[in-house]
Amino acid sequence: MRNQVHLLALLLVVALFLSGCAVAASPAPDQPLPELLIQASEYAYDVPDRIEAGLTTVALENEGELAHHAQLARLPEGMTPEAWLGLMQENPPAAIQAVTYVGGPGLLDPGLRQEVVLDLLPGTHLVVSFVFDAEGVPYLAKGMVKPFEVVAPSTAAKVQPIESNGTVELLDFSFILPAGIGAGPQVWEVVNEAQEIHEIMVLKLADGKNLHDVMAFLQTPNGEAPYVNLGGFQAITPGESSWLKLDLEPGEYVVTCYVPGAETGDPHFAMGMIQSFTVK
Template identity: 25%
Template sequence: MRKLLTTAIAVTAFLTGSPALAEPGGLDLTVTPAGFTAPSAVRAGALTLAVRSEDPAGAWVGLVRLRPGVALETYARHLKQAMSDDPADAMAGGRAVTADAEMFGGVAVGAVPAAAEIAVSPGDYHLVDFRDVAEPDFVSRIRPLRIGPGTSPKATNATAAIIATDNGFLAPRSLTSGAPVFVLNASGQFTEAMLLPVRPGTALADLDAFFARTGPSPFTGRPTGVVPLSPWRSAILTTALPPGEYALVTWVRDLRTGEPLALRGARALVRVA
């Protein structure tokens, strides 16, 4: 009950515009098959990370902060393990990544650009394209980012919310294309929130069958959304998706069982208008 109350307070604060974030300069990144370049420093506050992809495979760019004493190479090795197709290996890697770094989110993009507004404080961070994890030069593609002192807070303008909980997503049945959406991880582990277009007539049972590997893929395009957030981290997603039916899902596995979180209810159907 206390956790649900805390979630409700956090969502209400964002949707009513209470001061929560500061205003820094943004980062506009263009990702190619060779990776991306980025400034080495910005000021603290609400970092706006805007991403577009010239890579046909898309891009999943996120902001992470390594914990004291963790080497970048160690984190990269564990991240690759966490994205393994083997459930036991992925579970062990996910636990290691949790110990290695704090995850602040970011954006996954395909054909449609997107931006995420992320609350940050001063310190040393890294920008990571999670889709590059299998590349032999993965570590060299990760970009360091120093965040310095910021400015005074401002109110957010998000008008809808997606909440990841231990029992799945709390999400509206419809979203407005181009309107900012507050995304909060209120679960006990890191997770993400991805929107993928689906075939007309797709039902929740079709999503369940896909994640259980008993049915075909219902998806008709690449994901757009918020990449992994640590518990109680949030981001404000803005993207002009084409109108239609979308699945809201996560590809992250349960770090206790190795099962896809989608099989525990972390999936929904959303109409974008």
């Protein structure tokens, strides 16, 4: 009888142990974010034809010899890429206003890579370049645009939450940057609190250069730029937000916005949307 009691007690302990193991093993680990890799060169994008909706790391690798960015835009339902390109030729302001700007990696010098995180919604999207060459010809006119589809996710995946080191507010026409920006990898949440479309480009200044040198070069771009284009976050529609990934070295930086004003057509940096900051 005593042995039976001992056996029952042992079985109870084993059952409880196995039950505890089952409970501990039940939560599914967070999955890493899927990646949409965009490779840019003169004058084309290499990008997958489709990707599932949801939080996505969008990476730009500049494999060309010129600076490139990757502006993502979602077409309205029922509009094809061909229809948008036709509208762009006939009525550029109407084409610009027809799409929803969802951001993307900013202007990046050759050989560099930059990442942002976007919450992509289903629909037809474009990766498009609004950069101009030295003669004033847009890269878009040279064929630098590529459509892709964002489709509904096949399964409900649990992804890791986005943890940011600070928030960037885009205003008409200024920035509010995170306080005390330090060196190293970091994530900034980018929020467009303005009435117009805005972006934030990050420039690493050359030794001895300052904000006045940047302004002078932007107004008259002759010679070597007094900065390196580190990327940034492309234009985003008012009221939207996403995340910008950076890895900053100590030094002097400038952030700016190249988007043309809705009324004047002047670039936003000429309207005051340019600012310096120091990384220690």
